[in-house]
Amino acid sequence: MSTELWARTIEDLAPDIRAGRVSPVALTESVLDRIKQHDGTLLSYIHLAEDALKSAQEAEREIRDDRWRGPLHGIPVGIKDNYTTGDMPTRAGTEVPGFSFPREDANAVARLRAAGAILTGKTRMHEFAWGTVTPPTRNPWDVGRVVGGSSGGTGAAVMAGLCTAGMGSDTGGSIRIPASLCGTVGLKGTFGRASRAGVVPHTWSLDVAGPLTRSVADSALMLNVLAGFDPADPSCQDRPVPDYTEALGQAVQGLRVGVCRNHFFGRNQVEVENAVEEAIRDLAAQGMTVHEFKIPNLEYGLGAIFAVELASSTAYHDVSLRDGKTRHFEPDVRSLVELGRFVTGVDYLKGEQLRRVLMADFRKAFEEVDVIVAPTTALTAWAHDAKTLEIAGEQESVLAASWRLTYPFNLTGLPAISMPCGFDRDGLPVGLQIAAKPFDEAMVLRVAHAYERTHDWAARRPQL
Amino acid sequence: MSTELWARTIEDLAPDIRAGRVSPVALTESVLDRIKQHDGTLLSYIHLAEDALKSAQEAEREIRDDRWRGPLHGIPVGIKDNYTTGDMPTRAGTEVPGFSFPREDANAVARLRAAGAILTGKTRMHEFAWGTVTPPTRNPWDVGRVVGGSSGGTGAAVMAGLCTAGMGSDTGGSIRIPASLCGTVGLKGTFGRASRAGVVPHTWSLDVAGPLTRSVADSALMLNVLAGFDPADPSCQDRPVPDYTEALGQAVQGLRVGVCRNHFFGRNQVEVENAVEEAIRDLAAQGMTVHEFKIPNLEYGLGAIFAVELASSTAYHDVSLRDGKTRHFEPDVRSLVELGRFVTGVDYLKGEQLRRVLMADFRKAFEEVDVIVAPTTALTAWAHDAKTLEIAGEQESVLAASWRLTYPFNLTGLPAISMPCGFDRDGLPVGLQIAAKPFDEAMVLRVAHAYERTHDWAARRPQL
Numbered sequence: 062m063s064t065e066l067w068a069r070t071i072e073d074l075a076p077d078i079r080a081g082r083v084s085p086v087a088l089t090e091s092v093l094d095r096i097k098q099h100d101g102t103l104l105s106y107i108h109l110a111e112d113a114l115k116s117a118q119e120a121e122r123e124i125r126d127d128r129w130r131g132p133l134h135g136i137p138v139g140i141k142d143n144y145t146t147g148d149m150p151t152r153a154g155t156e157v158p159g160f161s162f163p164r165e166d167a168n169a170v171a172r173l174r175a176a177g178a179i180l181t182g183k184t185r186m187h188e189f190a191w192g193t194v195t196p197p198t199r200n201p202w203d204v205g206r207v208v209g210g211s212s213g214g215t216g217a218a219v220m221a222g223l224c225t226a227g228m229g230s231d232t233g234g235s236i237r238i239p240a241s242l243c244g245t246v247g248l249k250g251t252f253g254r255a256s257r258a259g260v261v262p263h264t265w266s267l268d269v270a271g272p273l274t275r276s277v278a279d280s281a282l283m284l285n286v287l288a289g290f291d292p293a294d295p296s297c298q299d300r301p302v303p304d305y306t307e308a309l310g311q312a313v314q315g316l317r318v319g320v321c322r323n324h325f326f327g328r329n330q331v332e333v334e335n336a337v338e339e340a341i342r343d344l345a346a347q348g349m350t351v352h353e354f355k356i357p358n359l360e361y362g363l364g365a366i367f368a369v370e371l372a373s374s375t376a377y378h379d380v381s382l383r384d385g386k387t388r389h390f391e392p393d394v395r396s397l398v399e400l401g402r403f404v405t406g407v408d409y410l411k412g413e414q415l416r417r418v419l420m421a422d423f424r425k426a427f428e429e430v431d432v433i434v435a436p437t438t439a440l441t442a443w444a445h446d447a448k449t450l451e452i453a454g455e456q457e458s459v460l461a462a463s464w465r466l467t468y469p470f471n472l473t474g475l476p477a478i479s480m481p482c483g484f485d486r487d488g489l490p491v492g493l494q495i496a497a498k499p500f501d502e503a504m505v506l507r508v509a510h511a512y513e514r515t516h517d518w519a520a521r522r523p524q525l
Numbered sequence: 526m527s528t529e530l531w532a533r534t535i536e537d538l539a540p541d542i543r544a545g546r547v548s549p550v551a552l553t554e555s556v557l558d559r560i561k562q563h564d565g566t567l568l569s570y571i572h573l574a575e576d577a578l579k580s581a582q583e584a585e586r587e588i589r590d591d592r593w594r595g596p597l598h599g600i601p602v603g604i605k606d607n608y609t610t611g612d613m614p615t616r617a618g619t620e621v622p623g624f625s626f627p628r629e630d631a632n633a634v635a636r637l638r639a640a641g642a643i644l645t646g647k648t649r650m651h652e653f654a655w656g657t658v659t660p661p662t663r664n665p666w667d668v669g670r671v672v673g674g675s676s677g678g679t680g681a682a683v684m685a686g687l688c689t690a691g692m693g694s695d696t697g698g699s700i701r702i703p704a705s706l707c708g709t710v711g712l713k714g715t716f717g718r719a720s721r722a723g724v725v726p727h728t729w730s731l732d733v734a735g736p737l738t739r740s741v742a743d744s745a746l747m748l749n750v751l752a753g754f755d756p757a758d759p760s761c762q763d764r765p766v767p768d769y770t771e772a773l774g775q776a777v778q779g780l781r782v783g784v785c786r787n788h789f790f791g792r793n794q795v796e797v798e799n800a801v802e803e804a805i806r807d808l809a810a811q812g813m814t815v816h817e818f819k820i821p822n823l824e825y826g827l828g829a830i831f832a833v834e835l836a837s838s839t840a841y842h843d844v845s846l847r848d849g850k851t852r853h854f855e856p857d858v859r860s861l862v863e864l865g866r867f868v869t870g871v872d873y874l875k876g877e878q879l880r881r882v883l884m885a886d887f888r889k890a891f892e893e894v895d896v897i898v899a900p901t902t903a904l905t906a907w908a909h910d911a912k913t914l915e916i917a918g919e920q921e922s923v924l925a926a927s928w929r930l931t932y933p934f935n936l937t938g939l940p941a942i943s944m945p946c947g948f949d950r951d952g953l954p955v956g957l958q959i960a961a962k963p964f965d966e967a968m969v970l971r972v973a974h975a976y977e978r979t980h981d982w983a984a985r986r987p988q989l
Contacts, residue, residue, distance in 0.1 A: 265874075295881055372870025376878075379871055405866065406836025406873035407843055410729075414840075417759055 066091035067222035068522055072278040074225065075132035078124060085124070085135025088225075089117035089179050092137040095222045096181070099525050104198050105208075105218040107142050108149050109182040116179045123177070132282045134177030139224035141212050142183040143190055143261040144170050144270075153261040154186040154211070157389040160381075167259025168291045169228060169270050176286045181224045184214030190230060190263045191374060191394045193238050193463040196445075200243060201523040202489050206442035209242035209463065211235040212273065216243035219273045221525060226274045226283055232263045233366055234438075234467025236271050237479035241437035241492025244481040246509070246519065247273045248280040251500045252474030253298040255284075256291030264373035265296070266413070267366075267471045276519050277480060277510040281305035284502060300500060308503035313511040314348030319430030324359040325466055328453045329439040336483035336491040337436045340512060344434065347511055352430050356422045359469055361415050366468045368404050368412035375401025416472045423473050427498045432508045436466055437479035437492030466494060476502045478509050481518035490518070530555035531686035532986055536742040538689065539596035542588060549588070549599025552689075553581035553643050556601040559686045560645070563989050568662050569672075569682040571606050572613050573646040580643045587641070596746045598641030603688035605676050606647040607654055607725040608634050608734075617725040618650040618675070621853040624845075631723025632755045633692060633734050640750045645688045648678030654694060654727045655838060655858045657702050657927040660909075664707060665987040666953050670906035673706035673927065675699040676737065680707035683737045685989060690738040690747055696727045697830055698902075698931025700735050701943035705901035705956025708945045710973070710983065711737045712744040715964045716938030717762040719748075720755030728837035729760070730877070731830075731935045740983050741944060741974040745769035748966060764964060772967035777975040778812030783894030788823040789930055792917045793903040800947030800955040801900045804976060808898065811975055816894050820886045823933055825879050830932045832868050832876035839865025880936045887937050891962045896972045900930055901943035901956030930958060940966045942973050945982035954982070 066074075066088045077083035093113060100106055110116075120135040140146060143153040144167040151162040166174065174180070185198050187210040195213025200206040201221040208217045212229030216239030219227045229236035231249040240247025248271045255270045262268060272283035285306065290299040320326075320341060326334065345351050378398045381387050387398050426433065439452055439462045449456045470477040475496045482493035493512070497504040513519055530538075530552045541547035557577060564570055574580075584599040604610060607617040608631040615626040630638065638644065649662050651674035659677025664670040665685040672681045676693030680703030683691045693700035695713040704711025713733045721734050736747035749770065754763040784790075784805060790798060809815050842862045845851050851862050890897065903916055903926045913920045934941040939960045946957035957976070961968040977983055 368870065372874055376871040376874040379875075402869060402871065404870035406832065406868035406870055407840040407866065409870035409873055410836060410840040411843075 067095045069225070070276045070279050071132055071136050071225055071274070071282050072276055074136065078135045079129045081125065085117040085120040085179065086114065088135060089113055089137050092181060092222065092224060099221055100223060102199060102204055103201060103217050103221055103223065105184055105214040105221070105223055106139070106182045107152065107185045107214065110149060110180050112148065113137065113179050113181050120177055120179060130177035133173065133286055136178050136226065137181045137224045138173055138178040139181050139184045139215055139218045139227035140170060141215050141228050141230060142186050143230055144228055145259045145261070146170055146180070146183065149183055151183065151261070154188040154190065155390065157386055159386055162261060163259070165259070168256035168293060169287055170259065172286050184218055184227060186214055187211035188391050188394045189261070189374070190232060190235055191397050193234065193460055195239065200442045201525060202244065203442065203487065205444055206489065207242065207445055209239035209438070209442065213239045215273045216240060216245055219243070219245045219275060220523065222522070226272055226279055229271060229273050230260055231269045231271060231471065232267045233370060233471050234464040236273060237437050237467045237477060237492065237494060238463055240273050240479040241490070242442040244490030244518070244521070245273045245275060246277055246280050247271070247479045248284060249470065249477050250284060250288065250502050251476045253296050254476070254500060254502065255287040255289070256294040256297045258291050258293035262377050264370045266369060266373065277506055277513045278306065278309050280478065281309060281506050303503055305503055305506055308507040309510045311507050313508055316349045316432070316508065317430040318344050318349045318351050319426055319433040320351060320353045321356055321426070321433060321435065322353050323355040323357065324469070325435035329436050330441065330452055330485070332485040333436050333439060333441065333491050337434070337493055340482040340493050341434055343515060344508070344512060347515070354426055354429065356419070356426065358415070358418055358422055362419065362469055362472055365412035365415040366472055368408040371397065371401035372404040372409045374398060375404070419469065420473050423475060431497065431504055433496045435494045437494040438463055438467070439465055441485045441487070441489035441491060470496050475499060476505050478505050480509050480513060483518060531559045533689070534740045534743050535596055535600050535689055535738070535746050536740055538600065542599045543593045545589065549581040549584040549643065550578065552599060553577055553601050556645060556686065556688060563685055564687060566663060566668055567665060567681050567685055567687070569648055569678040569685070569687055570603070570646045571616065571649045571678065574613060574644050576612065577601065577643050577645050584641050584643060594641035597637065597750055600642050600690065601645045601688045602637055602642040603645050603648045603679055603682045603691035604634060605679050605692050605694060606650050607694055608692055609723045609725070610634055610644070610647065613647055615647065615725070618652040618654065619854065621850055623850055626725060627723070629723070632720035632757060633751055634723065636750050648682055648691060650678055651675035652855050652858045653725070653838070654696060654699055655861050657698065657924055659703065664906045665989060666708065666906065667951065669908055670953065671706065671909055673703035673902070673906065677703045679737045680704060680709055683707070683709045683739060684987065686986070690736055690743055693735060693737050694724055695733045695735060695935065696731045697834060697935050698928040700737060701901050701931045701941060701956065701958060702927055704737050704943040705954070706906040708954030708982070708985070709737045709739060710741055710744050711735070711943045712748060713934065713941050714748060714752065714966050715940045717760050718940070718964065718966065719751040719753070720758040720761045722755055722757035726841050728834045730833060730837065741970055741977045742770065742773050744942065745773055745970050767967055769967055769970055772971040773974045775971050777972055780813045780896070780972065781894040782808050782813045782815050783890055783897040784815060784817045785820055785890070785897060785899065786817050787819040787821065788933070789899035793900050794905065794916055794949070796949040797900050797903060797905065797955050801898070801957055804946040804957050805898055807979060808972070808976060811979070818890055818893065820883070820890065822879070822882055822886055826883065826933055826936055829876035829879040830936055832872040835861065835865035836868040836873045838862060839868070883933065884937050887939060895961065895968055897960045899958045901958040902927055902931070903929055905949045905951070905953035905955060934960050939963060940969050942969050944973050944977060946976070947982060
């Protein structure tokens with residue numbers, strides 16, 4: 062494992078920073094050098110913080126003065142461009158002029174700052190989070206490949222060491238898809254676990270704020286800071302926040318691994334399916350029992366999430382539609398926002414009703430299992446110009462395939478993580494998805510950490 | 526006060542029934558006689574229970590055997606025709622063939638039966654609860670006038686002694702409007718307080734199940750039975766249920782009465798406005814303080830509730846639209862159900878978002894007040910053929926005027942009661958509306974009871 066500062070995890074750095082063995086300034090310099098060196102190619106940032114080094118110096122002073130704030134103190138963190146920031150502009154991925162987002166910290170940003178994190182800048186995203194590609198960001202494992210999206214800038218930056226951890230947001234898979242395609246860990250908590258106040262909305266009833274990191278433990282450390290009540294987000298729930306690091310290292314023997322055999326399997330790239338099947342065998346080898354089941358109603362999920370996302374994002378862009386700004390959106394995003402006008406209230410309600418049905422189906426499934434394990438994406442990172450690919454013997458749109466396995470956990474609001482579970486023959490990472498009951502992020506992290514301990518996938522770094 | 530059994534309240538009857546001084550059979554016979562005598566004119570029932578007397582005999586036996594179930598034991602209760610019942614057909618107010626509703630008791634019906642109530646029959650309602658008139662039911666105070674709706678059959682039956690209490694449902698005012706126009710008490714609890722499982726849906730996010738009664742205490746007794754968790758209704762909340770009768774008779778001195786001066790005042794019939802102003806003075810005379818405020822966003826409420834109701838009811842009737850059944854609906858209901866197809870998802874979401882805004886506005890108002898007091902309806906019962914009336918100097922559609930003051934408490938989900946607070950020069954009752962914070966039905970009942978104690982409005986009975 063590389064000992065270069067930019068390549069280390071929070072978990073690994075924090076004790077050294079606290080003890081004065083690692084300087085936050087040196088760490089930040091290492092990350093900024095890395096950005097200078099590689100972001101001309103990767104294009105993971107849209108804006109760099111001007112005062113990152115100054116913040117690092119301040120952190121260093123505080124720690125020297127025995128005012129260590131916690132594990133994120135002095136850690137360089139990249140922020141997806143749909144989180145508003147007091148000291149940096151916010152564009153939510155659009156280049157269309159005329160949008161003006163508040164110049165104040167989103168709740169998550171304020172929490173990270175209060176925890177002592179060093180904000181490195183704003184990372185690139187698919188315009189208004191409406192897509193799974195993040196043009197023009199390049200994948201650190203193969204710059205000819207996409208990074209996934211919409212939190213693609215964060216995915217690339219975290220993997221390539223252009224920050225130690227980063228923020229994403231997930232409406233239909235936007236944290237987990239770039240995590241899968243870039244080989245990072247990406248955690249979408251339960252809907253309502255963390256505040257979205259200050260995150261430019263995509264779909265109010267689906268959007269989740271969460272981290273991308275380089276280890277499961279790092280996701281637990283980030284969630285410790287992000288989780289909690291905020292009255293400014295009407296969906297944010299007032300529930301106790303456990304210390305998520307307590308889930309790490311706990312025994313998994315006897316836990317029940319659920320495998321939903323329809324929808325999630327049988328339409329994936331062979332190497333994806335093989336890697337995930339092997340991961341399931343590995344969990345079984347650790348003493349977990351495997352339970353197979355089916356949720357036939359997932360067949361209707363795509364229509365439901367499309368109706369809900371289209372209507373919601375179009376409601377958000379209603380003013381822009383009327384004043385003509387959407388004409389200047391990227392063609393793919395413009396189509397979706399304009400198409401959303403034709404979703405009826407009835408369509409929307411039927412989508413929401415299917416969500417209730419699926420929540421009940423998954424609740425029933427979770428009577429028999431502790432986690433559900435599946436691939437995160439049906440395919441590994443595709444070439445920038447690919448529109449369709451052959452997957453399991455059929456030509457399929459890469460966009461359709463990209464979120465098929467992630468959106469069920471948005472429709473149901475369940476917590477789900479993506480973590481690497483192997484690499485395909487092209488050296489591209491394969492993502493393993495682990496979901497649990499509502500507000501049981503601790504269970505997700507416990508099983509993910511147990512898997513991670515027995516593999517070195519997360520420690521691999523791309524050659525740049 | 527009449528001592529005839531059919532004219533008495535639950536509060537008054539229950540101790541006598543328990544002690545064997547009043548026979549449930551005699552009470553039920555008195556009510557059935559009353560139905561025989563007057564329902565040919567009033568048309569409050571669509572179906573009469575065949576076994577009411579048998580149930581009353583059973584209740585009488587149980588009570589004689591020292592198995593008194595509680596205050597509803599042996600009390601004749603009418604059920605709105607949108608509650609499914611195991612022993613009676615359900616039509617939800619429609620005469621169109623081809624609908625088949627489950628032949629099983631709705632949760633509320635099962636609770637009433639378990640509490641020992643004698644079901645008298647199914648009461649008439651506006652077709653699918655989509656209106657505020659309830660044709661052809663006639664108002665006991667003047668048979669040339671409407672009863673309001675959609676729970677109009679229950680309103681007429683409760684007032685005229687064709688049952689002792691009854692069930693209604695309230696989506697935009699459907700319990701409180703007939704309560705106001707018929708002079709009964711009508712209680713819409715907080716959204717989520719009582720189960721709607723088995724109530725034919727109008728609008729999932731607004732529908733509330735609740736009682737119409739002849740006194741505030743009777744509403745408390747009914748709510749004691751109806752309130753509580755039911756997993757079969759996804760909106761029903763799992764919260765403790767207090768004994769609502771404990772709120773009755775509690776001191777009100779020092780409580781703060783809120784009066785929202787916009788929206789609720791200035792566009793009412795003069796006698797309505799005068800009666801409510803006098804009621805506010807009466808509450809002040811009992812030591813309550815009066816606080817005036819405004820909620821300007823109520824201006825947008827009508828658009829919001831229309832968007833939400835239209836989209837939701839049309840989603841419910843989607844299959845009927847497709848198979849042509851809606852062509853046979855009553856013209857007013859058919860128009861609304863067909864119109865609902867043109868509500869977009871964006872319209873619906875903007876309606877839901879205004880609800881959030883109004884909830885926040887009312888939450889803020891409730892920082893300064895304990896209850897909000899207003900008229901229930903801007904007008905008293907209108908003639909069957911009236912389409913518009915002059916109200917406060919302007920011609921207005923009676924339908925538009927009828928629910929203007931009730932729907933704000935549906936949009937916000939707040940508990941609200943209607944109770945009589947006077948009679949106009951034509952001898953028609955005027956309704957007083959009292960609302961409180963979410964799940965504070967006890968406060969509603971406490972203030973309503975304090976008002977009722979000092980007036981005899983609720984004791985008046987129409988000459989039939």
